[in-house]
Amino acid sequence: MLSFHKMRIEGFASIKYLEFDWGAREMGITIISARNGSGKSKLINALYWALFGDSISGAVGMWEHIRPKEYKGTLVEINFEKDGEEYKIIRCFEYKGKVEGRAGKNGLFFYSGGKLDLGRDKKGVQSRINRLISYSKELFLNTVIFGQKQQRLMDDKSSNKKKFFEEAFEVTIFQDAYTRANNLLSKISGEFNSLQSEEKALKRDIANYKERIEISKNLERSWHKAHKEKIKSMLENIQDLEQELEDSEDSKNDSIWEYEDQLKKLVEERECYKNVEKEYNECQSDISRLRTDISLDEAAIKGCKKHIAVYTKNIETFPDVCGECGRPYTKKDKEKATETFRARIDGFNRDIKAYTLAREQHEKQLLAKIENLSSLNQMKKEYLDLLSKISALENKILEAKKDTKLAESLKSKIEREKEKLIRVKLERYEPEPGTKIEDLQSKLDSFTKKIKVIRKKLVKLQVEINRVNFAKETFSNKGIKPWLFNMLLEQVNSRLEDYENLSGFKVVFWVDMESANGDIRVLVNRYGTEVPYEDLSGGQQQLINLTTIFAINEVVQETKPCGLFIGDELFESLDTTNVEVVANILQDKAQEKNIFLVTHLLDFNIQNSAIVRLENVNGFTTLLS
Numbered sequence: 001m002l003s004f005h006k007m008r009i010e011g012f013a014s015i016k017y018l019e020f021d022w023g024a025r026e027m028g029i030t031i032i033s034a035r036n037g038s039g040k041s042k043l044i045n046a047l048y049w050a051l052f053g054d055s056i057s058g059a060v061g062m063w064e065h066i067r068p069k070e071y072k073g074t075l076v077e078i079n080f081e082k083d084g085e086e087y088k089i090i091r092c093f094e095y096k097g098k099v100e101g102r103a104g105k106n107g108l109f110f111y112s113g114g115k116l117d118l119g120r121d122k123k124g125v126q127s128r129i130n131r132l133i134s135y136s137k138e139l140f141l142n143t144v145i146f147g148q149k150q151q152r153l154m155d156d157k158s159s160n161k162k163k164f165f166e167e168a169f170e171v172t173i174f175q176d177a178y179t180r181a182n183n184l185l186s187k188i189s190g191e192f193n194s195l196q197s198e199e200k201a202l203k204r205d206i207a208n209y210k211e212r213i214e215i216s217k218n219l220e221r222s223w224h225k226a227h228k229e230k231i232k233s234m235l236e237n238i239q240d241l242e243q244e245l246e247d248s249e250d251s252k253n254d255s256i257w258e259y260e261d262q263l264k265k266l267v268e269e270r271e272c273y274k275n276v277e278k279e280y281n282e283c284q285s286d287i288s289r290l291r292t293d294i295s296l297d298e299a300a301i302k303g304c305k306k307h308i309a310v311y312t313k314n315i316e317t318f319p320d321v322c323g324e325c326g327r328p329y330t331k332k333d334k335e336k337a338t339e340t341f342r343a344r345i346d347g348f349n350r351d352i353k354a355y356t357l358a359r360e361q362h363e364k365q366l367l368a369k370i371e372n373l374s375s376l377n378q379m380k381k382e383y384l385d386l387l388s389k390i391s392a393l394e395n396k397i398l399e400a401k402k403d404t405k406l407a408e409s410l411k412s413k414i415e416r417e418k419e420k421l422i423r424v425k426l427e428r429y430e431p432e433p434g435t436k437i438e439d440l441q442s443k444l445d446s447f448t449k450k451i452k453v454i455r456k457k458l459v460k461l462q463v464e465i466n467r468v469n470f471a472k473e474t475f476s477n478k479g480i481k482p483w484l485f486n487m488l489l490e491q492v493n494s495r496l497e498d499y500e501n502l503s504g505f506k507v508v509f510w511v512d513m514e515s516a517n518g519d520i521r522v523l524v525n526r527y528g529t530e531v532p533y534e535d536l537s538g539g540q541q542q543l544i545n546l547t548t549i550f551a552i553n554e555v556v557q558e559t560k561p562c563g564l565f566i567g568d569e570l571f572e573s574l575d576t577t578n579v580e581v582v583a584n585i586l587q588d589k590a591q592e593k594n595i596f597l598v599t600h601l602l603d604f605n606i607q608n609s610a611i612v613r614l615e616n617v618n619g620f621t622t623l624l625s
């Protein structure tokens with residue numbers, strides 16, 4: 001329950017200084033009556049200004065030309081209570097006096113339970129006041145204060161009417177909720193979309209990394225395959241080399257010793273033929289010497305024979321006379337000469353014999369030598385054969401020795417190949433930079449982790465979007481709002497029904513769902529027929545306005561109970577019957593709240609009401625009683 005108490009006014013328009021207690025009585029009607037221009041409306045305006053910082057009409061500060069010397073500016077203090085708690089507002093306008101020990105200026109001082117709200121931001125303090133009062137200034141103006149010069153609800157445009165009802169029924173929260181839901185939705189949708197594109201990018205990254213891993217795996221696989229093949233071919237090569245080595249060692253065993261044995265024998269054999277050459281040559285020279293000897297022998301025999309023939313002829317042809325001296329030869333001479341010749345022939349025959357013997361011997365020797373030569377020749381052949389055999393064997397041994405060298409080199413080659421094989425076996429796959437599977441996998445894992453987190457977030461956000469979307473739909477003009485609105489309007493309509501007998505008018509509000517914004521329409525019905533509000537008389541319109549305001553007030557009171565109602569010139573243009581109708585209604589209401597009725601009609605009275613009188617004394621509002 002909201003109730004107002006003491007108000008202190010300083011320098012507010014025509015009010016120089018005035019203290020007024022809106023809660024002087026617990027309930028009932030108080031009539032504030034005074035002449036025109038005495039300050040009734042300013043009193044109400046001071047309350048409104050103190051609460052909301054806004055004027056219902058006219059300036060707040062006092063006209064300069066009437067300001068007294070002691071004028072310090074405007075200050076209004078209002079004490080009020082909400083649900084048992086006490087509050088106070090002091091609002092200043094160009095106030096030179098001090099509040100809370102500092103210059104009032106345009107300050108707003110809000111006290112809660114006697115404690116000053118230290119908020120520096122005036123707007124913030126005001127919004128805390130509004131929240132506490134729980135009335136906006138518009139709603140306050142139409143349900144707590146029903147003021148003079150105020151735009152009547154019924155005369156107002158449909159959109160204003162709607163705004164008013166929205167406030168009255170607190171369905172602005174739906175608008176707020178809708179706006180909030182909408183903002184939230186666009187925020188979440190933004191997050192959702194950016195997460196979705198992140199997810200897309202991650203999906204691409206994941207696919208890319210999977211492909212890279214596959215490529216790397218293939219690279220590794222083919223490396224291992226090639227490595228295996230390399231090892232296999234190296235092993236085969238080693239086996240081949242070992243085979244080659246084995247073969248060469250076999251051949252060495254088979255031949256080299258044998259060759260060396262054979263060579264040894266042949267060399268020994270060669271010793272036997274050591275003098276063959278010499279002997280052969282000697283034999284040959286013997287033969288040629290013997291041949292010369294024989295021919296010399298023959299020549300000697302031939303010479304001997306020639307001499308014999310000459311001496312024989314000499315005997316036969318011995319002349320009878322000396323050829324030189326012409327002396328005749330005697331028989332003795334002849335005989336002597338024949339004898340000499342004969343002796344000489346004999347000598348030659350002996351020589352022939354000797355030479356023939358020599359020749360025979362020479363010929364014998366020659367034959368023997370020739371025989372010897374042929375056997376020497378045979379031996380020489382054999383010797384040469386042996387030499388060539390030796391040289392062939394030596395070659396073979398050389399070859400075999402070569403094989404041994406080959407074996408040595410094969411052995412070291414095998415060793416080298418084996419070492420190489422060990423090194424190759426120890427070789428490990430070294431991936432190219434950026435193709436290491438572990439790195440790629442850990443990157444892929446981090447992407448997968450990320451995408452999982454994102455997907456979780458996306459699911460959460462989707463749920464949130466659905467929820468917010470649902471809320472948005474719910475709070476939209478087509479959601480719960482028109483339904484609730486209609487329900488509350490129904491309540492107003494049902495209270496208006498109570499006033500129907502008193503006013504003679506049936507007033508029904510309804511939401512035009514056909515209109516784009518769900519506008520509020522009103523139907524006025526008199527004696528069963530619909531009548532346009534605009535065509536009604538001023539008094540009729542005022543009556544309908546009042547009953548509507550009362551009905552709305554009653555509905556609003558359900559949620560925002562307020563112990564005050566101020567009506568400024570409510571009875572304007574009402575005839576006495578209608579004044580009575582309204583007065584009755586008010587009396588009924590005054591059973592549970594303080595009602596202030598402001599009127600310029602000095603003789604206006606209602607049963608059991610208190611009367612407050614104001615007066616304009618030299619332009620300043622003065623409270624009389």
Ligand SMILES: Nc1ncnc2c1ncn2[C@@H]1O[C@H](COP(=O)(O)OP(=O)(O)OP(=O)(O)O)[C@@H](O)[C@H]1O
Nearest residue numbers: 013014036037038039040041042059061062063600
């Ligand atoms: N800023 C101001 N400074 C001083 N006086 C002002 C100022 N504004 C208006 N006034 C005067 O204050 C007086 C009070 O006006 P107010 O509207 O309260 O009169 P009222 O009692 O409601 O009269 P009515 O019965 O005609 O409605 C008027 O005489 C008005 O001319």
Ligand SMILES: [Mg+2]
Nearest residue numbers: 040041042148
């Ligand atoms: Mg007035």
